[in-house]
Amino acid sequence: MDDSSAELPVCLAGVQAAARRISQHAHITPVLTCGTLSRLSGLSLHFKAEIFQRGGAFKFRGACNSIFALSEEEAAKGVVTHSSGNHGAAVALAAQLRGIPASVVVPANTPQIKRAAIRSYGVEPIVCEATIDAREAACAQVQAASGAAFVPPYNHRDVIAGQGTIALEFLQQVPGLEAIIVPVSGGGMISGIAVAAKALKPGIKIIAAEPTGRNGAADVAACKAAGELVQLPKPTTICDGLEARLGSLTWRCVQELVDDVITISEEEVVAAMQLVMERMKVVVEPSGAAGVAAALSPQLLRRHPELTHVGVVLCGGNIDIEGRVPGFWSKWLLE
């Protein structure tokens, strides 16, 4: 079977249905601009501030769409997921809003700040060993006991459709966008955005921002170059939200709709974080700065010299400053 001719898992109507479904719960996030960053990039940059989304990241859109798409009967049995990051908090929050039970399995290396976020939405995390097998086994156990529905982090049509609502808003807010740069991990966000944006504006370019990490493992770039879903070792990157791998459904979207992949180093990600915090005055987590790093990369204009108005998704702002630099806050009190 030729993958490229396979039907895409989501269409524009699905994204529009997601937008209606989540409209009572999700924020329409603002678009920011910054003269300094535009000058540095040589472009006119427009930043979609998903850092202001509920839960502090875009993940709420997909989780909310998935959970509100459940039938009453399914929903009554609750939901379960595993996550070391923003998806777990997003599922907990969306379940709280629907008034159904949620279970969130977290690996033992999950930072306290992420566990606290899950707890703040009324869910006590279930801790398991830090392997994918242990995470899946813990979820299966919950499902066997309760019949809870599993909410996957990215490789599911309802999740992809939810994340795609970013593009509907972005193109309404900035109709002149010629390209959208999207950080990529499991590919849920870029798949949804690509489906919706290209349906509304066929000429728009969708560009993935992918950290190479310390082990140089850029799997999206490798898959695109190979023309197939290649398996690479897990990346090691400060972009802790970008350590997943493309799934079967998201790869289909990426293969067909993503125009280019800009790879970025760890140093470029940190420089982008610093610029965003010092010049735009907003907080981004490393994964959230990956798109900014790509916008500032010379690769972008070399390969797409025709671009002027470029959108960048600031996809998450859940930074753990104290975890990275212990004593950071108390240092402000000393002379």
Next chain:
Amino acid sequence: MDDSSAELPVCLAGVQAAARRISQHAHITPVLTCGTLSRLSGLSLHFKAEIFQRGGAFKFRGACNSIFALSEEEAAKGVVTHSSGNHGAAVALAAQLRGIPASVVVPANTPQIKRAAIRSYGVEPIVCEATIDAREAACAQVQAASGAAFVPPYNHRDVIAGQGTIALEFLQQVPGLEAIIVPVSGGGMISGIAVAAKALKPGIKIIAAEPTGRNGAADVAACKAAGELVQLPKPTTICDGLEARLGSLTWRCVQELVDDVITISEEEVVAAMQLVMERMKVVVEPSGAAGVAAALSPQLLRRHPELTHVGVVLCGGNIDIEGRVPGFWSKWLLE
């Protein structure tokens, strides 16, 4: 002469004129909300995000109004000011926009990041000894040589009127505000806001947020208690934007129009910074977090139990993270 009956230096019409004068240059800053901070305070909080103002702080409003109020003849000779902080950058930027020369005197202890901000608006700072006498002497020298107009940081009607434009926007954006909390230093911002807000909505409360600093020097609270402009030693506080003292004009406004002063500790300021950055996802400098600290202080509801909708000015976001915690950014690169 009875100070309290003396005419105020600025009236609503003056603030409205300032709003027209700066409208081509200054941003109308957004109002943010945050469920967590509202819950913690027991209030419905509305944050006026002057961190997104040009130059990263409210200071641009007053500097812009002052510089664009000059006659062509005055303006042609340029402007001069002294500042260790946001006012210097604001004057440099406003002068650049009017196309006139600016001189900015900075004390020798001014951090490199603040000097870089002034340079980014085309002005090379003039460095002097870190005393008020040396700063004033350096300005006088520039004035004697060029006839440049001095742009004072707060104790001037055009500056006060410019800062007051915050209140015009804030009450249009959130008409239901019952109080506005304003960090106070020299008093230019709170004076302008008090004049405009009370003219538009006489029942509104204007509340000063004042750090006690490490030496417990809260001069606005002391002046209000004494009913006169008392001279106190310079405060020592991490709120480096709040180390000035009330002037003759701003004291008149504070004495007549400011309803209360909430004093806050250094620890409360740092806790507020952390909450704003972690939960609201925006960057504030310590001075910019002072109003948030006051909103979270139990003093507020104890003394004003009737309040529900409270505005807080996030007045500046020019944080020098690397200066306070050397190596901060490189720490993101290490495992």
